[in-house]
Amino acid sequence: MATNNNSKRTWMIIGGAVVLIFGGLFLAKKMEWIGKVEPTEVEFAKVSRSTIIEKVSASGKIQPEVEVKLSPDVSGEIVSLNVAEGDSVVAGQELLKIRPDNYVSLLARAEAQMNATKANMEQSKAVLAQSEARLSKAKIDYDRNAKLHKDKVISDADFDQFVSAYTVAKQDLEAAKANVNAANYNVKSSQATLKEAKTNLTKTTIYAPQSGIISKLNVELGERVVGTSQMAGTEMLRIANLNKMEVRVNVNENDITRVSIGDTVLIDVDAFSSSERKFKGVVYEIASSANSSGTASAVSNDAVTEFEVKIRVLRSSYADLIKGKLSYPLKPGMTASVEILTNRKENIATVPLSAVTTREIGAEVKEGEKKEDDGTNATNSNDALEAKKRKENTKEVVFVMEKGKAKMIQVKTGISDFENIEIVNGLKDGQEIIAGPYATVAKKLKEGDLVKKKDPKAAEKAADKK
Incomplete structure (x- = not known):
């Protein structure tokens, strides 16, 4: 009996201890003595009114708007070079000459050939005249003897001779006419050959097609060049023409629109x-198709699709530099970086760019579940549909x-620059928002998380201790 009482007393003690432990844990949890969640330190900013200038950045090279490359139409040795790199030239000015000896010989041969074909044509005309005379005589003989043959004065054999002579005379006349036509064509062919020879001879002297500066000279006196038509x-x-310069840049497909x-x-x-000088320009041409490096023929899937944009440099932005040795301060091949001002809005509601992020609204995603931004990795139609819904x-x-917790507010944004972004709706002027740190806002922060204002002095002290 005493043993049973001792057993009950033991169980009561154990039970009381368990109740006491759980009660203490509950009280400690409620009082946040244990399991206390530390608030996330964040930075704040206010919705303010400011001006945003949207920009697209790119880099490229300075080039003349008009630059003519000269190549010869004939081959040979350069025997005269009248310009040097950097020289100014005017349209029609003689620049260089290619040895003309061979082309002079070809011209003389073509002239001789044309004279020969003209002589042949005159000879063919003389033969034609003789054929016409013989035909005329043969016709007279034929007509006279035809009457005699009808009156039975001459025999059939004698009349057949006159018929044959008349027929041969007509054929000879047709042959003579054909020879004259052939000779005429030979003359035209010779004239074309002569014209080509004259043209090739003139091509041995190179003239400036336009006024400008010799921006590049690739040949020397005595050098041989190759030319074909x-x-x-x-x-x-x-x-x-260094008076009109441009910058050619490649703009990413995400920005070109x-x-x-x-x-x-x-x-x-x-x-x-070094002088921190900036020039001004204006976009005057945008490529309609992408550069070849960004086409589908590119081997790598990471190939960047870019479009060429031509920017005219305003001469007024460097007019003060045009003097002395800097008559042409911008030279072909200079490297330049550009900022294209694509949009500008003044007195609009803005927040720091780091304050805006993206979240799924109205869709629960389990912890550890992989998100799909699009349907490219979906293994079946259900996965693709789910990815599409998530994107939407x-x-x-x-x-x-x-009240010390993070609250998520959906907003609609507009243009942005490198620091701020326009808020079209969702926030009020002067409203305080969480603006950073960037990694916290972009990835970690969730609805209902405890937050507190980051103490910059505490951060400085921590840095000093390190």
């Missing part, structure tokens, strides 16, 4: 970077602090 030969030199003809451009030329549910949001 079917394809480009040796590039001898280039003539550029924002660029328009007439957009203002700020140009930073590396050669003038992904919205732009910002976080605000309400």
